[in-house]
Amino acid sequence: MKGVLLVNLGSPDSPTAKDVKPYLDEFLMDERVIDTPKWLRNIIVRGIILQTRPKKSAEAYSKIWWDEGSPLIVISERFAEKVRKQTDMPVALGMRYGSMTIKKALQELKDKGVDEVLLVPLYPQYAMSSFETVVVKTMEEQAVHFPEMHVTTLPAFYGNxxxxxxxxxxxxxxxxxxxxxxxxxxxxxxxxxxxxxxxxxxxxxxxxxxxxxxxxxxxxxxxxxxxxxxxxxxxxxxxxxxxxxxxxxxxxxxxxxxxxxxxxxxxxxxxxxxxxxxxxxxxxxxxxxxxxxxxxxxxxxxxxxxxxxxxxxxIPCLNDNDAWVSLMAKWVNEWQSKETLPV
Structure with missing residues (x-):
């Protein structure tokens, strides 16, 4: 059975230094974000950045936080729900960093009987610190926890x-x-x-x-x-x-x-x-x-x-724009029926 995994960046659970700190730690300790040797990355991130950045970042998050939660999470959930309504495949949403993990999203798909997954990194352009790290993390989780699954990745769609x-x-x-x-x-x-x-x-x-x-x-x-x-x-x-x-x-x-x-x-x-x-x-x-x-x-x-x-x-991002939702649904449905991906 086929299913879709949408993955975005992620967010702290709340706009507080307590929740921002572990989120930043996971994000900045990613070797594809700060690509230095681990010992040096540990000094830069845990010895320097995390000593002051969580409080400053929490203040920034507080300025943009919605009643429903993190804007990025809320928008991504709205987008995923709209896509679900335009396909008969299970659609799960995961985040590269934070508590809405890729592993949880893959488990959600597995529980619905999915063994063939279309991975959709929600980044138009390819970068090792965004698109690539999503793909690598997903394949790591698949290999360790979901060996029965086969994952296909939607290419970067920057010029589609x-x-x-x-x-x-x-x-x-x-x-x-x-x-x-x-x-x-x-x-x-x-x-x-x-x-x-x-x-x-x-x-x-x-x-x-x-x-x-x-x-x-x-x-x-x-x-x-x-x-x-x-x-x-x-x-x-x-x-x-x-x-x-x-x-x-x-x-x-x-x-x-x-x-x-x-x-x-x-x-x-x-x-x-x-x-x-x-x-x-x-x-x-x-x-x-x-x-x-x-x-x-x-x-x-x-x-x-x-x-x-x-x-x-x-000008706002595409967010849950209906035309953007319909295009994503078109892509995933074409993959389901024809196994073709956009170029």
């Missing part, structure tokens, strides 16, 4: 034509009645070395202005290329002027080269260049979360206005 259409139409809806000066596509940041580590050729990715537009097998696992590809396809679909759009990368750890330009620096640059009305889009996420709701929608707006900007909107 139907996905671009759904994403673009959602953006167009958000742009209604807003006379913008500029649109900033802000993607989650990753260390530059992750790009090189994910390059199967070990020579193509140079993180310059040429490798991302030079055809290569490396693009299948290159986060930077895929971010540019998503952006270019959305721009083409919507007919956005080249001089009114740009890309940036948000969130980073200090003392380490991360993808540039940095989003917070772009807020200041754009405002000082006279871009008074800014739209920010976050296409690395399908569900609004701490990074989009607090870092971009709240802090970003404040940073832009402090630098001289006047009007600012963040």
């Amino acid at each position: 034509t139907d996905y671009i259409k759904v994403l673009s139409e959602s953006i167009a809806e958000g742009l209604k009645d807003f006379e913008y000066d500029h649109i900033l596509f802000s993607y989650h940041g990753i260390p530059e070395r992750h790009i090189r580590k994910s390059d199967p050729t070990k020579f193509h990715c140079k993180i310059d202005n040429s490798c991302c537009i030079t055809n290569s097998v490396a693009h299948h696992t290159c986060y930077r290329h895929q971010c540019f590809n998503t952006t270019e396809k959305v721009k083409a679909f919507l007919g956005l002027p080249e001089d009114k759009t740009s890309i940036s990368f948000q969130s980073r750890l200090p003392n380490d080269p991360w993808l540039k330009p940095f989003t917070d620096f772009e807020f200041e640059r754009l405002a000082k260049e006279g871009k008074k009305k800014l739209v920010v889009i976050t296409p690395a996420f399908v569900s609004d979360c701490l990074e989009t709701l607090e870092e971009i929608a709240m802090e970003g707006k404040e940073q832009f206005k402090e630098a001289g900007g006047e009007d600012y909107i963040h």
Whole structure:
């Protein structure tokens, strides 16, 4: 019997330092997030970051927490429930980090008689710290606890034509009645070395202005290329002027080269260049979360206005948008009936 496993990032159980600390520990101790030797990662995470970050992160979570719980969890649950209504397969929801574990989700599917699983990492672009770690963790859990299961993974859908259409139409809806000066596509940041580590050729990715537009097998696992590809396809679909759009990368750890330009620096640059009305889009996420709701929608707006900007909107992620739900249902149903996956 076939079933579907949707996996998103995860969240602390509450916006308190007590619950944020173990969540951050699990997240940051992941070798695909902070990819240093374990002894050094232990010093960085448990000896430094977790001494102060849980309290600060808890305060940030408190700003965006809903009555129903974590926005990312609530949105993901709504999305999963809507997908269930459009397929006759069991659909389970798990999180890479936190108490809603992948193991629990696989057990839920097993209890319903599922032995063939379509794994759907809810990340449009491939990165070792997001898409890859979901796949690896799922396969580890399957091998140890569910050896009778067979798992197939939905590929990163960053450039899928139907996905671009759904994403673009959602953006167009958000742009209604807003006379913008500029649109900033802000993607989650990753260390530059992750790009090189994910390059199967070990020579193509140079993180310059040429490798991302030079055809290569490396693009299948290159986060930077895929971010540019998503952006270019959305721009083409919507007919956005080249001089009114740009890309940036948000969130980073200090003392380490991360993808540039940095989003917070772009807020200041754009405002000082006279871009008074800014739209920010976050296409690395399908569900609004701490990074989009607090870092971009709240802090970003404040940073832009402090630098001289006047009007600012963040267009929400796809969340449980009906067109997005229908597209996911189409993909999983095609896998069920034809065993085909989108490209």
